[in-house]
Amino acid sequence: MNEFFVAVGLGLCLLVFLVLYRVIFGPGVFNRIAAISAVGTKTLIILLVLGYVYNRVDMFIDISMVYALLNFIGCIAAAKYLEMER
Amino acid sequence: MGYIIAALSVVCLLGGLFFFATATIGLLRFPDFFTRLHATGKGDTLAVFLCLIGFAIHEGLSLTAMKIVVIAVFMFLAQPTATHAISRAGIRHGLKPWVKGEERQ
Amino acid sequence: MIASSDDIIIKTIARIFVPFIQLYALYVIMHGHYSPGGGFQGGVILGASMALLLITHGYDEVKRRFPENVVLLMGSVGVLIYAGIGLTCLLLGGNYLDYGQLSVILHVEPAHARSLGILGVELGVGFTVMAIMYSIFFDISTGGILPGDDKLNGELEDNG
Structure with a gap:
């Protein structure tokens, strides 16, 4: 089962590199924010996979939860700032 | 019994990986901001849900x-x-939504 | 100055989430010695929950619930808890923050006293970090001039 989790994590890392294209070259700041949000959701799963690989899920689950929380708050804050800017 | 649980978990994780991949392809290939957001917003939500349920199982x-x-x-x-x-x-x-026939952004 | 968001979806979701985020922050503070986390991290999560409330519900609403002088009071009380526990250990004959000495006051064995002492120190650190993060966010988002502060506003307008 552990090898399967490692394979899932490697696949997610590949997808993160693909999304980084949109973060770097995406026209305008809105495309970049959408792509960064997608990277954040993938990172959450990668953290859990790391927890299973190192056999310390009870530690990594807390980090994963805080990551989800800060990703959400960051998205809302960026949206609020761009809405005000005009 | 253990095999059934492992199989369910693998199916959920593979489904999550599939939806992550489709969301990424949508983010890279769709023509403008709103359609890209449409792809990632729906695809990533379902993919995260499936992956987490697989881990929980x-x-x-x-x-x-x-x-x-x-x-x-x-x-x-x-x-x-x-x-x-x-x-x-x-x-x-x-930002203006893209309509058919316009240039891709 | 930050105005309240006029979108009912974002406001409702933020209102539902904020109590659970604060509960999770308290869990991170309390479980600091068994799992990742501790006073600073829990305080940052508490500050993030207040920032979420400020972003979605605007300055006036948050100021009514959690005014500036209460924020500064909380930051000072946190430092006072930290220094107070440290100085108590010093007065009881140990080093600064040597929690084992607290067993004389708390009537428990030294190992238990160490756990309780660390918990108290982390609560103090958490309160201070939360108050200072919230205060920094307040000052940056309002430019340092608080809208209710008419006297200061008048002086600045006279000068410039």
Whole structure:
């Protein structure tokens, strides 16, 4: 089962590199924010996979939860700032 | 019994990986901001949910599994809200939706 | 100055989430010695929950619930808890923050007293970090001039 989790994590890392294209070259700041949000959701799963690989899920689950929380708050804050800017 | 649980977990994780891949392809290939947001907003939400449920099934009944379910519920509420906020900011900022025949952005 | 968001979806979701985020922050502070986390990290999560409330519900609403002088009071009380526990250990004959000495006051064995002492120190650190993060966010988002502060506003307008 552990090898399967490692394979899932490697696949997610590949997808993160693909999304980084949109973060770097995406026209305008809105495309970049959408792509960064997608990277954040993938990172959450990668953290859990790391927890299973190192056999310390009870530690990594807390980090994963805080990551989800800060990703959400960051998205809302960026949206609020761009809405005000005009 | 152990085989059934492992198979369910593998199926959920593979489904999550598939939806992550489709969301990424949509983010890379779609023509403008709103369609890309459409792809990632829906695809990533379902993919995160499936992956977390797969992990919870593999974990069995424990405190960690309960925390994973809490994260799944949180993401299921938070991800659409964040997508909604970003798209609303885009409309307010003056981005025009793409219509057929226009140049890709 | 930050105005309240006029979108009912974002406001409702934020209102539902904020108490659970604060509960999770308290869990991170309390479980600091068994799992990742501790006073600073829990305080940052508490500050993030207040920032979420400020972003979605606007300055006036948050100021009514959690005014500036209460924020500064909380930051000072946190430092006072930290220094107070440290100085108590010093007065009881140990080093600064030597929690084992607290067993004389608390009537428990030294190992238990160490756990309780660390918990108290982390609560103090958490309160201070939360108050200072919230205060920094307040000052940056309002430019340092608080809208209710008419006297200061008048002086600045006279000068410039």
